[in-house]
Amino acid sequence: MDDQNKNLILATVLSFVVIVVWFLLFPPPEATQDPNAVTASESTQAEEAAPMTPTAQQATTTTAPSAAAPTVQADEPAPRLQIDTPRLSGSINLRGGRLDDLKLKDYLTDLDADATQVTVLRPETERDPFYALYGWIPVSGVDAAAVPGEDALWTVQGDGQLTPETPVVLTWDNGAGLVFTRTISVDQDYMFSVSQGVENTTQGTVSLRPYALLRRHGIPSDLKKFFVLHEGLVRMSDGELEEAKYDKIEDFDTDDREGVPAERIEVAESGWIGFTDHYWMSTIIPQAGFRSTAKYFPGRAIFQTDAVLPALEVPAGATASSDSRLFAGAKEWETIRTYQNDEGVTRFLDAIDWGWFFFLTKPIFAVLHWLNSHIGNMGWSIIALTILLKAILFPLAYKSYASMAKMRELQPEMEKLKEKAGDDRQAMQKGMMELYKKEKVNPASGCLPILLQIPIFFSLYKVIFVTLELRHAPWVGWIRDLSAPDPSSILNLFGLLPFAAPDPESFIAILSLGVLPILLGISMWLQQKLNPAPTDPTQQMIFAWMPWVFMFMLGNFASGLVLYWITNNTITFIQQYAIMRSHGFKPDVFGNIRKSFSRKKKAEGK
Incomplete structure (x- = not known):
């Protein structure tokens, strides 16, 4: 030869x-479990170690009722605040003030004539629930009943429509001297800015830690399960990128409290955490150092990522606030690069799965x-x-x-x-x-x-x-x-x-x-x-x-x-x-x- x-x-x-x-x-995509089996509403356990650890007992707990802080039963429809931007549509659920309804105007599910807009966030009542929640963890001078829980009904100041030109302010009064506010704004693309504030009209100092989290009920029904593609946890911690598929999150070590992982990451300067899909992504981006945690609750097949921010000391008669951002949208190269280069989101382009040959891709x-x-x-x-x-x-x-x-x-x-x-x-x-x-x-x-x-x-x-x-x-x-x-x-x-x-x-x-x-x-x-x-x-x-x-x-x-x-x-x-x-x-x-x-x-x- x-x-x-x-x-x-x-x-x-x-x-x-x-x-x-x-x-x-x-290989071809494998069948995934039905995420619709999980529809129960979980609530917050107010403790510093874990902002969200739903248990069977807590599932029936609501915030203490008062005239200033009404609560809504889970089977009652909650009022909603509309979202309308050039690229997004949806609404904010005023029960818990959660971002749980978000669609992308520029993208359709397929090329058929009857295709619908791609949905990024969904409420608990729909298939594949996935939403963002914000709240407070009591540290000192206040107990769990005095902070807004997941079922607390927030009120809206102003006309009540979120657009790039009109931010919205949500308020919740615990009736005992603490007034909580949540100011939400959105840009022309996919970035929300959330400022969590508290006004202390009591006679003593209180200390609280604000948090933001993303909660996904079950493995997404449209999960590709391709080796070449990463779908699941994605987080950046002081320049270190971590990716974990859903089956790996299920194997995360936990301590004696359900769903609380033994391993956490203390982010000193900058980072972000969330979930990535094939073409879409939702990530929490705190403005400062934070505690980054990923959890899995096997009893309810819930995946969750937390960003717990540093504690705020609020003296009597004072106010305090903490800022973070939420990206929820399409992984467009140019858009994400702008957030990275012009708005300081560390290595945000790495949220796109470039693979082993990243130096070529x-x-x-x-x-x-x-x-x-x-x-x-x-x-x-x-x-x-x-x-x-x-x-x-x-x-x-x-x-x-x-x-x-x-x-x-x-x-x-x-x-x-x-x-x-x-x-x-x-x-x-x-x-x-x-x-x-x-x-x-x-x-x-x-x-x-x-x-x-x-x-x-x-x-x-x-x-x-x-x-x-x-x-x-x-x-x-x-x-x-x-x-x-x-x-x-x-x-x-x-x-x-x-x-x-x-x-x-x-x-x-x-x-x-x-x-x-x-x-x-x-x-x-x-x-x-x-x-x-x-x-x-x-x-x-x-x-x-x-x-x-x-x-x-x-x-x-x-x-x-x-x-x-x-x-x-x-x-x-x-x-x-x-x-x-x-x-x-x-x-x-x-x-x-x-x-x-x-x-x-x-x-x-x-």
């Missing part, structure tokens, strides 16, 4: 390994985003990015293809060595090494571009899969979502026959090839024809089947990734053809195609 064919086989095997490993790492996406800002279409931007990457790697490609052309020139010399050495493999190898040294040819140089393509392939797959900017991004015609597989199907002649393509999750979907996977197979097949088929029958069979195996295996990959691979193969074909011709070797593409068909006819004749 000559070294050029060895390189080709090695390249094929490496590519095959990439695809096989990818399928092992990214970050710059690759930055370039892709820049190209899209000028081109205006993500599909053409992917093609432009591929051309740019091939241009960067061109010096290596040139050296590789030049070496391949040189080795073609040495074929007669190599054949003579084989005849001379006979069955003496050691003599054959020694003679070939001397020939390579004499002619200054490196047979391994052809593998380097392939090896460099592997991390680029992984990184681009990660970028296409996790970044919001590729979601529902159209290219041309039938490609309406570059983050999804090609929706066309050869089984219905690409829409000419009057029935739909099979469901992508069905077994038969592997036979439902779209236009892009077929073009991918053809591009790989043509790339093979730059070189004559190897003489060994086993090698011939591997090379003959490999493009079509890849075509089927990649049929359900994201259209954006298949588009990248087609473009890459096309550019590689052009580069290799041009470089080999410039070094005196003219690839006989059409001749190699004819020979491949003639071999098939001979094999059939036998």
Whole structure:
């Protein structure tokens, strides 16, 4: 076997390994538990160690009733405060003053005509409850009944609609000398600012710790469960990023109090904590140091993240306040980068799951985003990015293809060595090494571009899969979502026959090839024809089947990734053809195609 064919086989095997490993790492989504089973309302245990530790006894506890602090039973509808911004809609539940209803105006659940707006936060009465709560922990001079609990009914000052131009102020009077306020504002995107205040009209000093938390009932029903994607806890603590999937949160160590983790993080300067989904995220961002905690309550399958701020000493007749922010929205690269660079949210871009190859995925996406800002279409931007990457790697490609052309020139010399050495493999190898040294040819140089393509392939797959900017991004015609597989199907002649393509999750979907996977197979097949088929029958069979195996295996990959691979193969074909011709070797593409068909006819004749 000559070294050029060895390189080709090695390249094929490496590519095959990439695809096989990818399928092992990214299995189809598994069924998740029904989160609707959890609908009971949990309340606050007023103690410093744990601001939220719901128990069966506490589930029926409400704040002590008074004229100034009315309470509402859980089965009664609570009044709501509307939220209306250019990008958000929803409401604030005045029972507990919780943010539990938030939708994204710019994003739909899918591309169907009846699609609804994406929901980020949901109340307890709906599927997948997920909401933000704020409150106070008594430290000294006040007991738990004197602070607003989860079921306390807050009142609104003013007209009662939250917009970027009109912040709202909620108040709660405990009837015993403490008046609590909560001032909420929101910007043009996804950031809420919450200022928690207290006025002390008693005769003594009180000490309280404000807190903010995010509570999620059950594992989200739309959890992807892909190895390549992180969904679950995400927090930054003084520059240290931590991620934990929901199954890991369930295994967090706890002490003797239900749901109170033994391990906590004291954030000295800056950080944030919350939950991240595929494309959406909700995080609490305190303005100063805080105690960061993640919890799981197994009895009710509740996941929770807390940010407990430093205690406030409030003398008689004085007021005090504490500020924090809440991000609840889409993980848009540009928006999050603005919060990081202009508004001081430490390493906020790391909330996007860049993966192990972050040193590649970050710059690759930055370039892709820049190209899209000028081109205006993500599909053409992917093609432009591929051309740019091939241009960067061109010096290596040139050296590789030049070496391949040189080795073609040495074929007669190599054949003579084989005849001379006979069955003496050691003599054959020694003679070939001397020939390579004499002619200054490196047979391994052809593998380097392939090896460099592997991390680029992984990184681009990660970028296409996790970044919001590729979601529902159209290219041309039938490609309406570059983050999804090609929706066309050869089984219905690409829409000419009057029935739909099979469901992508069905077994038969592997036979439902779209236009892009077929073009991918053809591009790989043509790339093979730059070189004559190897003489060994086993090698011939591997090379003959490999493009079509890849075509089927990649049929359900994201259209954006298949588009990248087609473009890459096309550019590689052009580069290799041009470089080999410039070094005196003219690839006989059409001749190699004819020979491949003639071999098939001979094999059939036998």
